[in-house]
Amino acid sequence: MRRWTILILLLIFMAHAQLGFGQQVSLVVRVFDPSGNPRAGVELIISNSTFRRPFETTAQGLAEFRLLSPGTYNVSATVDGVVVASATVNYPETTSLNLTLSIQNIELVVTDVDGKPVEGVSVELRSEQGPVIRRGSTDSNGRFFARDVPFSNLSQVGPYRVTGTLQRVTVLNSTINVLPESREYRLGSSVVGVLVNVLDFFGKVVNATVRFSAELLNFSTAVRTGASVKIPSSSIAGKYAVEVVKTYGQLRPEVVLLREETDLFRSLNLTYVLDVSDITIRVVDDGGDAVRGVQVLLESERLGELASGVTGARGEVTFSTVPFSEGQPGAGLYKLTAFKGSIQLSALETGVLPGETTITLKIDRIEAQFSLTRPNGAPLPNASLTMTDQVTARTYTVRSGPDGKAVLRLFPGIHNYVVSYGGVEVAQGIIDVTGPSLHIRVTQVDIELRIRVLDWFGNRVKDAEVSATWGGEALRFSRLDDDTLLTYVPVKGSVRIDVYLNGVLAERRVVWVGEPTLYEMRLRGAWVGGQLLSLETVSSIIAGAVLALLAVSIIFSWWKKPSKP
Structure with a gap:
């Protein structure tokens, strides 16, 4: 009986337990920000003295704690480890909770x-x-x-x-x-704004850098002309050292154009007027004509090498922001040097003063004498010599005198030259004008022309009279040992050759002579007994001879034929 009683009680307990579990509800927590918007990703912790469980809110700001035992719980939300919302709930009396984050x-x-x-x-x-x-x-x-x-x-x-x-x-x-x-x-904040402008002596904007340094803070910053910068105020930085600096070329050192100290307790527009201006260097020759293509080097006694540039078509090169010889920073004397390639043409020491904008640099030309000679070394008179400077592009033209000499005033260095004779270009090349005397050997004049007169069969016609004309000018001949006629053509061109036999024009030819030439002139005929027989006559003679030989052969054959008895 007792066993049945225990069994019945156990079944009743299990039925009640299953009924209790089936009806249990979760604790739902909703999390909002101060504006009432659901907050996702917030860490919630529910805990009591013996229990602790975390949960991260969903995209809808919800957290659901399930299978909680009845009791009192603390629910808290944390951000950066700080509790920003919390509440105490009695479960299961309370199954829903709203938290607003602080x-x-x-x-x-x-x-x-x-x-x-x-x-x-x-x-x-x-x-x-x-x-x-x-x-x-x-x-x-x-x-x-x-x-x-x-x-x-x-x-x-x-x-x-x-x-x-x-x-x-x-x-x-x-x-x-x-x-x-x-x-x-x-x-x-203890910050001031500074707008910086830098001008030259004439009020033109200078492309420079302004550097602010505060020794008290070990602070330094830089700004370009026309720009603004925010820097600590002098209330914490103390006095500022202000430097205006400029670099005159990529490989040249920085030059400090102005240095001063100032307090900056409030925002300011700072304008600095420097003792500098643009300087134009005008390069002229000893005749006052502009020289283009020359490199000008600008050096200062105190600041060293500042800049270099090449003169343009007007012979001018302009250097920007050139410090005056006096003032701040004070460059001292300047040295201007003109170069053509590696050759120094001229140098000038001068001061640069306020208000001065142009300095003239004069280059003296050298006097060079050119000796023009024929291939055999004899002077070539009345030839036109044209020289072109490869750097300055200057062109000079002069005509050689009776002694083959021509004098020009020009700049030293590499030149292209062209020699013309009789209206024909006979020489060209490159020459380095480095001294007062130079020699040009002209090879395309007095071109050797040899003429040999032959008959049609290659026999020399020694008694032929030959005349040659070039440009309307009769050429003189000399007879060599092999009966070849020798003459010299002044320059390349067409030569008319006439051959006379017994005072009668036998042949005329026009040939082009551009280099030493042996011209064999074959006459249409055979030279026999001091006379030129035409090809027709020669053919007739040969035909008659052949017929005569044939007749003799026939007669001889008949004569030798034996008679019948």
Whole structure:
């Protein structure tokens, strides 16, 4: 009986237990931000003295805790390890809970001493009593945005310390309280804005760099002409050393054009007028004519080599921002040197004074004598010599005298030359004019022409009279040992050759002579007994001879034929 009683009680207990489990409900927690929007990704912790379970909210801001035992629980939400919302619930009497987070998205606006926004400040927001840290940089409007910042009235947070650095210098150190009613905080920094303009002596903008240095902070920054820059104010930096610097070419050292000290307690527009101006160097020859293509080197007694440039079509080269000989920085005397290639043509030492804009540099030409000779070394008179300077592009033309000499005033260095004779170009090349006397051997004049007169069968016609004409000018002949006639053609061109036999024109030819030539002139005929027989006559004689030989052969054959008895 007792066994049955125990069995019945056990079945009743199991039925009640199954009924209780089947009807259990979850604890649902909804999480909102201060604006009433669901917050996803928030860590919730439900706990009591013997139990602890975490849960991260869904995209709808929900957390569901299931299979909880009845009892009292603490539900808390944390951000950066700080409890930003909490509540105590009795379960299962309470199955639904709403939590609003004590956090805020805030905006910090960093301004300079004049209330204008400062870009590029590195900001750190740190809670004094907790681990909350936000870092970032201000944008072009001076704004820095920090998300999910816990309120300062939370026990784990307290006030926030805001620090800002500009190029590693602390320019901002403030304290703020993040409260529900505040979203924007304007914070003034020890920063000033400086707009820099640099002008030359005549008010023209100078392309230079302005450098600001504060020894007290080991701080330095630079800005180009016409630009603005934000820097720590003198309230924390002390006096600034200001330098205006410029580099005159890629491989040349930096030149300090101005140096001064100044205080910067507020934003300013700074304009510096330098003791500099543009200088034009005009290069002329000893006749006052402009010289193009010449390199001019600009050197200073105190600043060294500053710049170099090449003169244009007007013989001018302009150098920008040239410091005066006196003033700041004071360049001292200048040396101007003109080069053509590696050859120094001229040098001038001079001062550069305020108001002076053009300096003339004169180059003296040298007098060069050119000796033009024929291939045999004899002078070539009345020839035209044209010289072209490869650098300056200057062209000079002169005619040789009876002695074959021509004198020109020109600049030393490499030139192209062309020699013309009789209206024909007979020589060209390159010559380095380095001294007062130069020699040009002209090979395309007095071109050797040999003429040999032959009959049609290659026999020499020794008694032939030959005349040759070039450009209307009769050429003179000399007879060589082999009866070849020799003459010289002044320059390349067409030569008319006439052959006379017994005073009668027998043949005329026109030939082109451009180099030493042996011309064999074959006459149409055979030279026999001091006379030129035509090819027809020769053919008739040969035919008659053949017929005569044939007749003799026939007669001889008949004569030798034996008679019949």
